[in-house]
Amino acid sequence: MGRYLIGRLLLMIPTLLGVAILTFILMRVVPGDVVTLRYSQSGSVPQEVIDRERKQLGLDKPLQDQFVDFMGQVVRLDFGKSLWTDRPVTEEIGSRLGITLELAILAAIISTALAIPLGVIAAVKQDTWVDYAVRVFSIGGLAFPSFWLGILMILALVVWFRWAPPLQFVPLWEDPVANLAQLIWPALAVGYRYSAVATRMTRSSVLEVLREDYVRTARAKGVGETLVVVRHALRNSLLPVITVISLEFAFLFGGLVVTEQVFNVNGLGKLLVDAVAHRDYPLVQAIVLIFSSVFVLVNFVVDIFYGVLDPRIRYS
Amino acid sequence: MIRRVIPFVAIAALLLAACAPAGPSAASPTAAPTGAGTATTAPTAAAEQPKPGGELTYIVTAEPPTFDAHQSTTFATLMPVSPQYSLLYKLDPADNVSKIVPDVADGMPTISADKLTWTVKLKSNVKFHDGATLTADDVVATYEKLRNPPQGVTSPRKATLAAVESITAKDATTVEFKLKFPSGSFQAAIASPWNYLYKASRLKEDPTWYAKNVEGTGPFVFVEYVKGSHWAAKKNPNYFVPGKPYLDSLKAFFISDVNRQTTAIQSKQALIEFRGFTPQQRDQLVRALGNEITVQESPWVCTNYIAFNTKKAPFDNVKVRQALNLAIDRWGGGEALSKQTIVKDVGGLMRPKGPFAMPDADLEKIPGYYRDAAKGQDEAKKLLTEAGFSASNPLTFTFLNRNVTTPYEPLALFTIDQWNKTGLIKATHLAKETAAYLADLRNANFDVGLDFNCDYFDEPDLQLAKMYSASGLGKGLNFSHYDDPDLDKMIEAQGHETDAAKRKQLVNDIERYVIGEKAWMVPVVWWYRVIPYNTRVKGYVIGSNHYTSMDMSSIWLAGQ
Numbered sequence: 001m002g003r004y005l006i007g008r009l010l011l012m013i014p015t016l017l018g019v020a021i022l023t024f025i026l027m028r029v030v031p032g033d034v035v036t037l038r039y040s041q042s043g044s045v046p047q048e049v050i051d052r053e054r055k056q057l058g059l060d061k062p063l064q065d066q067f068v069d070f071m072g073q074v075v076r077l078d079f080g081k082s083l084w085t086d087r088p089v090t091e092e093i094g095s096r097l098g099i100t101l102e103l104a105i106l107a108a109i110i111s112t113a114l115a116i117p118l119g120v121i122a123a124v125k126q127d128t129w130v131d132y133a134v135r136v137f138s139i140g141g142l143a144f145p146s147f148w149l150g151i152l153m154i155l156a157l158v159v160w161f162r163w164a165p166p167l168q169f170v171p172l173w174e175d176p177v178a179n180l181a182q183l184i185w186p187a188l189a190v191g192y193r194y195s196a197v198a199t200r201m202t203r204s205s206v207l208e209v210l211r212e213d214y215v216r217t218a219r220a221k222g223v224g225e226t227l228v229v230v231r232h233a234l235r236n237s238l239l240p241v242i243t244v245i246s247l248e249f250a251f252l253f254g255g256l257v258v259t260e261q262v263f264n265v266n267g268l269g270k271l272l273v274d275a276v277a278h279r280d281y282p283l284v285q286a287i288v289l290i291f292s293s294v295f296v297l298v299n300f301v302v303d304i305f306y307g308v309l310d311p312r313i314r315y316s
Numbered sequence: 317m318i319r320r321v322i323p324f325v326a327i328a329a330l331l332l333a334a335c336a337p338a339g340p341s342a343a344s345p346t347a348a349p350t351g352a353g354t355a356t357t358a359p360t361a362a363a364e365q366p367k368p369g370g371e372l373t374y375i376v377t378a379e380p381p382t383f384d385a386h387q388s389t390t391f392a393t394l395m396p397v398s399p400q401y402s403l404l405y406k407l408d409p410a411d412n413v414s415k416i417v418p419d420v421a422d423g424m425p426t427i428s429a430d431k432l433t434w435t436v437k438l439k440s441n442v443k444f445h446d447g448a449t450l451t452a453d454d455v456v457a458t459y460e461k462l463r464n465p466p467q468g469v470t471s472p473r474k475a476t477l478a479a480v481e482s483i484t485a486k487d488a489t490t491v492e493f494k495l496k497f498p499s500g501s502f503q504a505a506i507a508s509p510w511n512y513l514y515k516a517s518r519l520k521e522d523p524t525w526y527a528k529n530v531e532g533t534g535p536f537v538f539v540e541y542v543k544g545s546h547w548a549a550k551k552n553p554n555y556f557v558p559g560k561p562y563l564d565s566l567k568a569f570f571i572s573d574v575n576r577q578t579t580a581i582q583s584k585q586a587l588i589e590f591r592g593f594t595p596q597q598r599d600q601l602v603r604a605l606g607n608e609i610t611v612q613e614s615p616w617v618c619t620n621y622i623a624f625n626t627k628k629a630p631f632d633n634v635k636v637r638q639a640l641n642l643a644i645d646r647w648g649g650g651e652a653l654s655k656q657t658i659v660k661d662v663g664g665l666m667r668p669k670g671p672f673a674m675p676d677a678d679l680e681k682i683p684g685y686y687r688d689a690a691k692g693q694d695e696a697k698k699l700l701t702e703a704g705f706s707a708s709n710p711l712t713f714t715f716l717n718r719n720v721t722t723p724y725e726p727l728a729l730f731t732i733d734q735w736n737k738t739g740l741i742k743a744t745h746l747a748k749e750t751a752a753y754l755a756d757l758r759n760a761n762f763d764v765g766l767d768f769n770c771d772y773f774d775e776p777d778l779q780l781a782k783m784y785s786a787s788g789l790g791k792g793l794n795f796s797h798y799d800d801p802d803l804d805k806m807i808e809a810q811g812h813e814t815d816a817a818k819r820k821q822l823v824n825d826i827e828r829y830v831i832g833e834k835a836w837m838v839p840v841v842w843w844y845r846v847i848p849y850n851t852r853v854k855g856y857v858i859g860s861n862h863y864t865s866m867d868m869s870s871i872w873l874a875g876q
Contacts, residue, residue: 032751
């Protein structure tokens with residue numbers, strides 16, 4: 001087990017390195033740079049000013065030199081300074097990471113809270129109108145993009161209540177009500193989207209378990225239906241559900257990119273969109289690495305959980 | 317407490333509402349939409365007495381890349397940062413178009429008989445936010461940084477101060493500008509909204525200090541900047557204008573999403589956005605809020621030019637360029653496009669209705685500006701035929717555009733439609749993301765492109781800067797990439813002319829030459845500003861640009 005874990009941990013290094021290299025190349029392949037964009041609002045900036053600033057930022061260096069500088073920084077875990085604001089990348093990310101993390105956790109809670117009960121109900125009431133309603137609801141989650149749902153939510157709130165989610169973030173520990181008043185809406189939009197896959201997985205997994213011999217035995221022994229479903233069926237069907245929910249969390253983290261923009265939530269997603277638009281290479285590289293790390297880590301944790309949840313699974 | 321419960325009640329209500337049958341609600345917009353112009357409500361600030369107090373919340377659609385306006389070219393710097401700074405001169409907030417008034421200057425400048433020496437007296441009660449008094453040395457240091465930036469500092473304003481020979485502090489409150497030649501644009505140059513006055517000692521210690529720090533003499537004192545969220549400032553109790561500012565505080569929210577901008581105004585989370593909304597956003601807000609919304613509209617010193625890549629055949633052929641210019645019905649286009657995007661007026665190289673604008677009667681004589689659209693199309697076809705194109709061998713090219721909806725997309729689609737109507741042109745739309753689009757324009761990697769320009773003032777030296785030869789002063793600005801020494805001389809001559817009437821004549825001649833004769837670079841339709849805002853906001857007068865009058869010193873809030 002120990003060797004397996006160390007092996008998996010070591011494997012993360014080339015994965016993340018690959019992501020870093022790919023991001024470096026992709027960002028440079030796309031035309032335009034931060035200096036051109038900085039002066040894009042006015043057409044009257046002479047070329048001399050642009051050339052001088054490019055030199056200051058090292059953008060005039062050959063690509064291979066820029067790559068060597070970048071790799072040196074990656075190895076030292078030094079992400080440098082934002083080309084747009086000249087502030088340390090860690091400072092730019094630091095204030096936003098917590099917001100995105102909270103939003104992702106909130107969305108995951110909403111997603112799970114919707115998915116498990118709905119999935120179980122749909123399975124128990126298979127082929128009834130309840131089952132069909134749950135399936136339509138979950139297919140809706142897959143069909144509607146969360147950003148579109150977000151736009152509708154805000155419009156509905158403004159038109160019906162003349163109220164919109166706050167524009168300013170307040171930490172949860174300072175004012176939980178104000179905090180949730182801002183984050184609950186994007187969490188609902190994203191959570192609904194990601195509950196869809198988990199609902200369908202819960203339904204099929206519970207259905208499968210409900211057909212097992214031990215469930216039939218439990219029923220034959222006279223165990224109540226609720227107990228059969230909760231204690232016998234649900235427990236044993238949770239493994240694939242947890243896998244899906246965990247992996248969806250990683251996707252969800254990345255999926256916040258557009259939704260944060262719609263709700264004007266000051267998180268990592270909004271920062272990434274701005275950074276890409278500004279061709280802020282160091283910032284984009286760092287944020288993509290964070291998203292990738294979350295993805296890789298969640299996968300790693302899921303693998304460990306397999307062993308914990310199902311004693312039959314052993315790693316060698 | 318009630319407000320705090322609203323979101324949670326709203327969740328429940330939304331779920332209920334989703335199940336309820338559709339029908340009109342109390343807050344549903346029922347007012348008929350108003351067309352451009354008819355929704356405009358004239359500001360009544362002059363009739364009302366300003367009331368002190370309150371917080372102005374406003375939207376800024378992008379974040380400042382730097383706090384140093386000297387190095388910036390974006391409104392995103394000016395809108396949150398300007399309230400903390402003063403200028404030597406500024407546009408009169410009650411006019412906000414062309415009337416220049418003193419800011420920290422104590423009266424208008426004294427100009428010598430040869431027009432080469434400009435003497436500016438300063439007010440003696442101007443204090444920086446740390447308590448230090450603003451002196452002539454600070455003004456000199458500021459303008460030296462602008463015209464002669466030290467190592468590691470860039471100054472996009474260097475060219476606008478090219479006429480300056482020297483700047484000296486004659487005494488603590490007197491600054492003298494010596495010019496190399498009489499300049500028709502120098503007054504505008506020292507009223508530029510970008511020329512914040514900085515402290516000489518700070519600049520001496522670190523010329524980049526102001527890029528990340530804020531300390532001015534303006535009506536508001538910096539409180540905080542939370543990146544990605546908001547900018548806050550509070551009233552400066554020691555502001556040098558007695559009784560001003562009226563507001564207690566300011567809060568600028570950074571919102572880039574267009575829908576969220578509209579809903580922020582609609583829900584009164586923000587009271588105003590100073591750059592401009594689309595006609596659709598205006599109509600949505602007017603429908604929803606009725607008389608709680610005031611709308612001001614104005615022609616804008618912004619336009620989109622059609623840039624022809626003259627380095628590439630057949631756009632090096634003047635007949636082809638003229639034909640492309642002639643095929644466009646600007647008058648019809650302006651009228652139609654104004655209903656859906658932020659363009660309206662037809663003009664030459666200077667803003668329509670501005671002080672240098674050519675009268676419509678003269679403008680209509682320039683090819684491409686005929687009232688009779690059919691005449692333009694016929695002449696375009698004739699020129700294209702002469703250039704060797706026919707229905708079976710049409711002029712085929714891509715029209716490079718920025719992938720920004722307002723106003724680029726509708727403007728480009730309209731222009732392409734006009735060209736394709738000739739039957740001899742087959743133009744296709746190529747929209748690229750801003751960075752890629754700019755890279756293509758700069759590197760002449762396009763056929764025909766939609767360029768743009770925005771300025772803070774109706775000033776030929778600013779608006780004609782793009783027209784200089786691409787290998788000379790127009791390097792990096794002139795995206796048609798032509799060289800024309802005759803035109804360079806014409807632009808230079810108007811800049812040196814100090815008689816306003818003569819200068820206007822010279823500028824109009826340049827317009828006829830650039831658009832009609834050479835078709836080097838031709839405007840489509842000029843932009844039009846639409847600002848729908850909460851009626852509580854008073855003392856704001858829309859200007860011809862979105863850069864000036866951003867110190868907020870004249871704004872106040874009614875009905876607190």
